[in-house]
Amino acid sequence: DVKVTQSSRYLVKRTGEKVFLECVQDMDHENMFWYRQDPGLGLRLIYFSYDVKMKEKGDIPEGYSVSREKKERFSLILESASTNQTSMYLCASSGSGTGSLNEQFFGPGTRLTVL
Amino acid sequence: AQRVTQPEKLLSVFKGAPVELKCNYSYSGSPELFWYVQYSRQRLQLLLRHISRESIKGFTADLNKGETSFHLKKPFAQEEDSAMYYCALRGGTSYGKLTFGQGTILTVHP
Numbered sequence: 147d148v149k150v151t152q153s154s155r156y157l158v159k160r161t162g163e164k165v166f167l168e169c170v171q172d173m174d175h176e177n178m179f180w181y182r183q184d185p186g187l188g189l190r191l192i193y194f195s196y197d198v199k200m201k202e203k204g205d206i207p208e209g210y211s212v213s214r215e216k217k218e219r220f221s222l223i224l225e226s227a228s229t230n231q232t233s234m235y236l237c238a239s240s241g242s243g244t245g246s247l248n249e250q251f252f253g254p255g256t257r258l259t260v261l
Numbered sequence: 262a263q264r265v266t267q268p269e270k271l272l273s274v275f276k277g278a279p280v281e282l283k284c285n286y287s288y289s290g291s292p293e294l295f296w297y298v299q300y301s302r303q304r305l306q307l308l309l310r311h312i313s314r315e316s317i318k319g320f321t322a323d324l325n326k327g328e329t330s331f332h333l334k335k336p337f338a339q340e341e342d343s344a345m346y347y348c349a350l351r352g353g354t355s356y357g358k359l360t361f362g363q364g365t366i367l368t369v370h371p
Binding site: 187188238242253 | 265267270304307357358359360363364
């Protein structure tokens with residue numbers, strides 16, 4: 147079974163703090179993704195990575211950065227948290243190839259509140 | 262640019278009634294379409310993909326390229342179908358990147 151884990155289920159931070167969200171997958175997947183999930187807006191892609199040290203911007207990268215130093219770990223960084231970054235953050239991973247090989251598997255999510 | 266639209270934010274039906282969750286997309290090439298589901302307190306998971314042409318938990322979805330739609334259907338809804346449903350699209354060479362719709366919350370009443 148694919149396992150995608152996220153470091154925290156709930157996180158409360160103050161405006162201006164630097165925030166790290168960690169994601170780890172155990173299936174040797176090449177691709178990893180960070181989304182935020184907001185009611186009425188669905189899932190929006192923040193950043194993704196297709197290999198170690200490789201990253202690409204998604205649809206809403208502003209205010210975020212990422213790091214992928216090891217294949218199994220993908221970190222999302224909020225350099226200076228703001229209240230409009232209060233959201234549910236989902237990490238996902240997938241293999242390369244076609245068909246079921248590239249199914250995205252999701253972590254349980256981290257609910258971040260910025261006060 | 263690719264876009265996925267789910268026009269219904271909320272959908273309520275009674276147990277045993279048919280249900281259809283709408284999904285429309287815009288994409289210039291040949292997309293792959295998916296439905297993902299998130300049950301209460303569970304993680305988001307794949308329900309079905311159009312290329313499989315299979316029925317999962319009684320749900321089916323047909324890709325209609327003429328109408329650019331991928332509606333999810335079930336003839337007889339069950340209470341355990343209550344969940345958040347997302348339609349998603351994957352374009353060509355995009356490292357598996359998905360574009361999601363806004364989501365539809367389905368509630369099946371007893």
